[in-house]
Amino acid sequence: MRAALGARRRRFGDRFGEPLLIALLLALVLAVAALPMARLLLEGFLPGGSADLAVARRVLSAPVTWRAAGNSLALSAGATLVALAIGTPAALLVALTDLRGKAALVFCFLLPMMIPAQIATIAWIALVGPGSALLKALDLAPPPGTGNPLYSSLGIMLVMGVEHSAVVFLTLRAGARSLPGDAIEAAEVAGASRAALFARIILPLLTPSLAAGCVLAFVSSLGNFGVPALLGIPAGIITLPTLIYQRLAGFGPAVLSDVAVLSLLTGAIAGSGLALQSWILSRRSVRPVRVGARPHPLALGGWRLPAELACWSLLAIILLLPLLALVATSLVRAYGLPLNSDTMTFAQYRTVFGFDATARAFRNSLLLAGGAALLLGFASVPFGYVLAWRGSRLLRLAALLAELPYALPGLVVAIAAILTFLKPLPLLGISIYGTLWIIFVAYVARFFSLALRPVLAAYASLNRSLEEAAEIAGAGLFDRLRRVILPLIAPVAVAGGLLVFLTALNELTVSILLWSSGRETLGVIVYSLQEGGSAPLAASVSVLAILVILALMLAASALARRLPAGTLPWQA
Amino acid sequence: MMKPITTALACLALLAFVSSAEAASGKLTLYTSMLEADANHTVQAFEKANPGVTMSWTRGGSTEILNRLRAEYAAGGAQADVVLLADALSLEALKADHRLMPDPDAPVGSLAKALYDPDLTYFGTKIITTGIAYNTGAPMKPASWKDLLKPEAKGRVTLPSPLYSGAASLFLAAMKAQPGFGLDYFEKLKANGAVATKANGAVLTAVAGGEKLYGIIVDYMPLREALKGAPVAFAFPVEGVSTITEPVAILSGTKNAEAAKAFVSFVLSRAGQELALEEGFYPADSSLGPPKGFPSLKGVKLLGFDGAKALKDVQSNNMAFADLFGG
Numbered sequence: 020m021r022a023a024l025g026a027r028r029r030r031f032g033d034r035f036g037e038p039l040l041i042a043l044l045l046a047l048v049l050a051v052a053a054l055p056m057a058r059l060l061l062e063g064f065l066p067g068g069s070a071d072l073a074v075a076r077r078v079l080s081a082p083v084t085w086r087a088a089g090n091s092l093a094l095s096a097g098a099t100l101v102a103l104a105i106g107t108p109a110a111l112l113v114a115l116t117d118l119r120g121k122a123a124l125v126f127c128f129l130l131p132m133m134i135p136a137q138i139a140t141i142a143w144i145a146l147v148g149p150g151s152a153l154l155k156a157l158d159l160a161p162p163p164g165t166g167n168p169l170y171s172s173l174g175i176m177l178v179m180g181v182e183h184s185a186v187v188f189l190t191l192r193a194g195a196r197s198l199p200g201d202a203i204e205a206a207e208v209a210g211a212s213r214a215a216l217f218a219r220i221i222l223p224l225l226t227p228s229l230a231a232g233c234v235l236a237f238v239s240s241l242g243n244f245g246v247p248a249l250l251g252i253p254a255g256i257i258t259l260p261t262l263i264y265q266r267l268a269g270f271g272p273a274v275l276s277d278v279a280v281l282s283l284l285t286g287a288i289a290g291s292g293l294a295l296q297s298w299i300l301s302r303r304s305v306r307p308v309r310v311g312a313r314p315h316p317l318a319l320g321g322w323r324l325p326a327e328l329a330c331w332s333l334l335a336i337i338l339l340l341p342l343l344a345l346v347a348t349s350l351v352r353a354y355g356l357p358l359n360s361d362t363m364t365f366a367q368y369r370t371v372f373g374f375d376a377t378a379r380a381f382r383n384s385l386l387l388a389g390g391a392a393l394l395l396g397f398a399s400v401p402f403g404y405v406l407a408w409r410g411s412r413l414l415r416l417a418a419l420l421a422e423l424p425y426a427l428p429g430l431v432v433a434i435a436a437i438l439t440f441l442k443p444l445p446l447l448g449i450s451i452y453g454t455l456w457i458i459f460v461a462y463v464a465r466f467f468s469l470a471l472r473p474v475l476a477a478y479a480s481l482n483r484s485l486e487e488a489a490e491i492a493g494a495g496l497f498d499r500l501r502r503v504i505l506p507l508i509a510p511v512a513v514a515g516g517l518l519v520f521l522t523a524l525n526e527l528t529v530s531i532l533l534w535s536s537g538r539e540t541l542g543v544i545v546y547s548l549q550e551g552g553s554a555p556l557a558a559s560v561s562v563l564a565i566l567v568i569l570a571l572m573l574a575a576s577a578l579a580r581r582l583p584a585g586t587l588p589w590q591a
Numbered sequence: 592m593m594k595p596i597t598t599a600l601a602c603l604a605l606l607a608f609v610s611s612a613e614a615a616s617g618k619l620t621l622y623t624s625m626l627e628a629d630a631n632h633t634v635q636a637f638e639k640a641n642p643g644v645t646m647s648w649t650r651g652g653s654t655e656i657l658n659r660l661r662a663e664y665a666a667g668g669a670q671a672d673v674v675l676l677a678d679a680l681s682l683e684a685l686k687a688d689h690r691l692m693p694d695p696d697a698p699v700g701s702l703a704k705a706l707y708d709p710d711l712t713y714f715g716t717k718i719i720t721t722g723i724a725y726n727t728g729a730p731m732k733p734a735s736w737k738d739l740l741k742p743e744a745k746g747r748v749t750l751p752s753p754l755y756s757g758a759a760s761l762f763l764a765a766m767k768a769q770p771g772f773g774l775d776y777f778e779k780l781k782a783n784g785a786v787a788t789k790a791n792g793a794v795l796t797a798v799a800g801g802e803k804l805y806g807i808i809v810d811y812m813p814l815r816e817a818l819k820g821a822p823v824a825f826a827f828p829v830e831g832v833s834t835i836t837e838p839v840a841i842l843s844g845t846k847n848a849e850a851a852k853a854f855v856s857f858v859l860s861r862a863g864q865e866l867a868l869e870e871g872f873y874p875a876d877s878s879l880g881p882p883k884g885f886p887s888l889k890g891v892k893l894l895g896f897d898g899a900k901a902l903k904d905v906q907s908n909n910m911a912f913a914d915l916f917g918g
Contacts, residue, residue: 150800163728163801164747253788255917269754271658272665353821355799374631441666452666537647551626552792
């Protein structure tokens with residue numbers, strides 16, 4: 020009886036399993052990515068259903084559009100330079116030399132990516148400027164009226180550059196670790212100087228990683244909302260994301276067509292950046308051939324200690340000092356006072372815990388991030404299977420579409436979601452606008468590729484013979500997925516889910532445009548507390564959020580022994 | 592002779608409120624421009640007085656909330672039952688769209704006529720003036736709106752944007768109507784290096800932190816922070832101040848009119864007004880106040896303007912401001 024049942028299930032799996040999986044994958048990609056993007060394009064060129072370029076023409080001829088676009092380009096370029104300046108030397112030192120304490124260095128250099136932009140910005144504001152509780156306590160604060168130098172183009176570039184230095188670090192470190200060790204050794208044996216080795220061998224081989232890091236930092240900066248909102252709006256510097264936010268907040272759904280055009284413009288700029296990257300990659304003349312083992316670490320000799328000191332001092336400036344200032348601000352009675360025994364209070368933390376809204380924001384963000392992580396973590400295993408091992412043109416297109424919401428700035432995803440889901444859903448007759456579901460859908464779209472990428476990489480490195488053996492032995496698709504593939508892929512899927520969780524937990528750019536009453540996210544609550552004039556309260560929520568992030572990262576590291584190397588980005 | 596009668600009426604209204612409060616129950620959602628702490632405080636006090644009602648709230652700038660409501664109406668209906676926004680203009684906008692439900696039972700006995708809508712759709716709960724906050728380390732103590740145009744203030748002034756703040760929207764309308772000021776005043780501010788932030792809270796942070804020395808802002812924020820020892824002070828400019836009344840109103844789409852009415856009655860009741868006083872606001876009930884540490888409003892001049900014209904001009908005023916200050 021049981022055997023018969025098993026056989027029936029196997030037949031079902033064989034006949035319908037794969038088409039079913041593929042249909043599910045296509046349906047998901049269609050619902051969360053393809054349809055909203057198509058709707059956005061439609062709104063830009065066919066507002067109200069008829070071909071009408073009046074809106075597009077009006078928006079594209081408004082001076083403010085081009086001022087914002089110009090600012091966005093200039094600020095993102097500046098931030099990319101800052102990110103390169105921090106990320107490149109750090110990645111090369113950590114990946115190629117015999118520096119000590121690499122695990123801790125990698126963890127710290129990747130932290131800016133895990134600490135969300137709005138929190139990092141609040142910390143920087145708390146560090147620099149005449150209102151800094153920390154500087155005031157040390158009697159180092161500039162006199163009132165000097166202004167905070169961060170509220171400027173340079174300030175935005177610096178903070179955004181630090182924020183995205185982790186992306187450059189990550190990409191370049193991965194590139195450096197896959198350098199052909201033999202080539203480096205051969206050059207060393209041939210007597211090449213360090214400078215020649217670097218200029219003639221390492222740098223040319225790293226060009227693709229460098230280009231990729233550049234474009235990633237640029238596109239992330241372009242879509243960044245937290246930094247230009249907190250630093251740019253008070254200085255009158257407007258970028259595309261803040262312009263879109265201001266227009267929606269100030270004029271409501273009446274300007275939805277206008278912001279659709281603006282977000283298409285943002286998407287087009289990001290898209291040309293990504294296209295430039297693939298053009299560079301296709302043009303490079305040197306193709307690294309992975310021969311032999313990883314390069315052995317270069318001995319720094321007498322330069323080792325200075326290099327280590329330089330790394331740690333840089334981290335102290337870009338990480339430790341802002342965080343200390345954040346803690347100081349969270350402990351002060353009123354903003355503008357120095358932190359001392361008189362003014363120190365835990366009242367802010369008590370207030371935070373007493374707020375319905377903060378507790379709710381923590382709950383909402385945990386639900387959204389947890390839900391997205393679970394769904395994407397689980398789904399990535401079967402979807403990765405069909406994408407990696409059952410390649411067809413349709414599936415490759417689906418994979419590309421799934422990448423789109425992650426590659427493009429978050430505001431594009433958010434505006435597309437509003438356009439698609441504002442009106443009640445057909446058939447069901449209910450609108451998910453104003454519920455957590457619209458944020459959830461946008462998160463699933465945005466973070467799909469974050470979960471899928473590591474799983475696809477794992478499939479690519481997996482030997483298929485085991486699965487084929489199981490197939491020959493008569494195991495159906497679902498049996499093979501469950502008994503053969505899942506045990507091999509599960510750790511990577513868990514890690515992918517964890518990345519989704521960490522990224523979604525403090526997400527702001529998407530949720531600031533999609534939140535509604537009772538559906539605030541953690542990012543939204545921190546931003547609105549800071550903007551509402553409750554800087555110390557915003558600081559205390561931020562401190563709590565950072566503690567949650569650190570705890571999760573450390574917990575994941577404890578799990579790291581069971582993961583394939585390179586699954587967690589901060590793994591040494 | 593009138594006074595005892597109004598008091599008696601107020602008592603009657605209070606009695607009516609107490610009896611209706613017993614009936615109120617279920618869920619209630621508030622959209623408000625009050626600060627988080629004040630919103631939390633008010634809601635908790637209301638829930639304590641009406642144990643059957645569970646109330647949730649969302650905070651945002653008044654203009655922001657209006658547009659959120661517009662989006663929700665487009666999506667099929669508002670999620671809020673009651674609103675408590677900064678200024679009467681915002682409420683007039685909702686009223687013009689037929690989104691407000693009149694509440695003939697609201698206890699308006701203690702309110703001056705100017706504080707509530709004659710059609711009884713919205714009711715002022717407080718009196719909040721917009722004046723000038725300055726950092727106590729500033730070299731100049733501003734006494735006039737024109738002081739912000741002086742060279743000493745160059746590049747050191749910040750003001751809230753009417754795109755977010757109802758108080759700023761009303762201030763803009765009031766100044767526009769003043770002879771000798773008008774929209775010109777804002778152009779001169781801009782020329783003197785003033786920058787627009789989001790709402791009043793950002794102005795407070797900038798002035799208390801010393802990033803800017805002078806800020807156009809609602810009274811209670813700097814006055815309250817000054818009580819906590821923050822280096823800020825507040826001035827009522829000699830030409831006068833604009834005022835907002837933080838009106839409360841019931842949205843006509845509410846699913847819980849009983850509880851919504853109980854909320855309106857609560858914030859207008861003696862207990863509700865004393866709560867506002869305790870939080871650090873000038874209450875709408877003129878027999879109470881001023882709050883601890885706040886100067887008396889007697890002798891403070893008010894900037895008058897034509898409300899109907901202001902309502903008509905809101906969108907064009909905001910656009911003009913946005914073009915000028917880039918926000």
